[in-house]
Amino acid sequence: MATVPNTIIGKIQFFEQHLPIWAADPAAIGLVALELADLTTLTTQARADFETAQLNRQIAKASTEDQATSVAAMANFGGDLIKTIRAFAEKTNDPAVYSTALIPPPQPPTPAGPPDKPTNLEAKLLSGGGLGLTWKGTLSQKAFFSAYRKAEGESVFTLIDSPAEKFFNDLTIPAGANNITYYIQARRDSFRVDSAWFQVNFGSGATTVTELEMAA
Numbered sequence: 083m084a085t086v087p088n089t090i091i092g093k094i095q096f097f098e099q100h101l102p103i104w105a106a107d108p109a110a111i112g113l114v115a116l117e118l119a120d121l122t123t124l125t126t127q128a129r130a131d132f133e134t135a136q137l138n139r140q141i142a143k144a145s146t147e148d149q150a151t152s153v154a155a156m157a158n159f160g161g162d163l164i165k166t167i168r169a170f171a172e173k174t175n176d177p178a179v180y181s182t183a184l185i186p187p188p189q190p191p192t193p194a195g196p197p198d199k200p201t202n203l204e205a206k207l208l209s210g211g212g213l214g215l216t217w218k219g220t221l222s223q224k225a226f227f228s229a230y231r232k233a234e235g236e237s238v239f240t241l242i243d244s245p246a247e248k249f250f251n252d253l254t255i256p257a258g259a260n261n262i263t264y265y266i267q268a269r270r271d272s273f274r275v276d277s278a279w280f281q282v283n284f285g286s287g288a289t290t291v292t293e294l295e296m297a298a
Contacts (some may be wrong), residue, residue: 091180094132097125145230196225196231212253213282217266219248228267234259244269259283 088095104111105118109298164185171179171187180187200219208214219227230239233256243250255262259282266277281292 090132092209094125094128098129101125130148143261147177184297194225196273197223197270199224199275200227200266200268203264203266203277203280207236207284208251208253213255213262214249214251215264215266216249217277221246221248222270223270225268225270228269230265230267232263234261234287238261239295 084095091154101118101122103115105115107123108115108118118197161192164183166195167179167185168188171177171217177187200217203217205213205216206214216226217231219225226244227248227250228244229242229250229252231242232239242254252262252264261281263279263281265279268275279296
């Protein structure tokens with residue numbers, strides 16, 4: 083363990099505490115009064131410089147906070163003025179307003195593209211009958227879903243609903259069906275993205291959901 087602490091304040095406090103003891107009888111510890119006088123001067127200067135540095139840090143912190151506040155106020159107010167300029171250009175239908183103000187005109191919206199593929203379809207029997215379906219997907223940028231069903235014995239899928247949520251309660255399951263196959267289609271504008279096919283098997287008051295290979 084070091085005799086003198088490693089921190090700045092620790093070093094200053096160490097010599098501040100030891101100087102009075104050493105100065106009481108320098109000869110008893112092999113020192114002379116002149117050496118202790120020099121150490122006292124150095125310690126006093128170190129303490130003064132430390133206090134000045136602490137004060138400067140506090141001033142710098144306050145200045146940084148003031149800077150952040152003033153810059154935010156400027157940006158917010160300036161941003162409102164830019165909105166006013168854009169609104170004026172739109173109202174007057176004059177694109178020259180943008181070049182005069184040296185701000186770019188608004189860019190046309192980027193097409194959203196196809197939605198995410200629906201995944202993780204789950205099915206649960208409803209207490210009042212029917213089947214509750216849930217899945218994962220996105221509803222952003224006007225996306226929605228279509229649910230398709232093919233009951234046992236049927237050869238084609240039928241559109242049964244187009245919910246605007248990520249769930250659907252199928253209350254029209256054909257009586258006596260042992261399994262039903264579903265797929266969910268995510269839709270946005272002209273884009274269509276299908277999920278895998280999921281077969282729901284009934285039995286013993288429970289359901290199992292199995293992902294199937296999609297037909298070519």
